[in-house]
């Protein structure tokens with residue numbers, strides 16, 4: 001069993017060899033029905049956070065803190081080649097603001113034993 005954690009887009013999943021795939025987005029594209037990691041969704045106090053809104057990072061980190069128990073439990077048991085999928089495409093401005101980056105940093109901070117990769121090859125809207 002490998003231990004690569006891919007922070008990627010829905011459209012890249014079919015190109016990766018994975019033990020498990022999860023959605024970390026607030027919604028999923030048509031045709032996708034991945035299990036959802038509620039505590040990693042960009043939602044704060046019931047409202048969807050958008051990557052281009054002011055203080056997105058601060059608000060997302062606040063949301064993670066509110067779910068810290070679930071997040072910590074999930075981090076503890078995380079293993080195998082796993083994808084965490086969001087919509088955001090690789091166009092630099094967009095991806096730079098996607099919460100995938102923040103999730104990757106979170107995993108790297110608490111699970112330095114895992115190989116965490118932010119997948120930059122996705123072209124979400126062209127497929």
Ligand SMILES: [Zn+2]
Pocket residue numbers: 086087088098099100
């Ligand atoms: Zn995203």
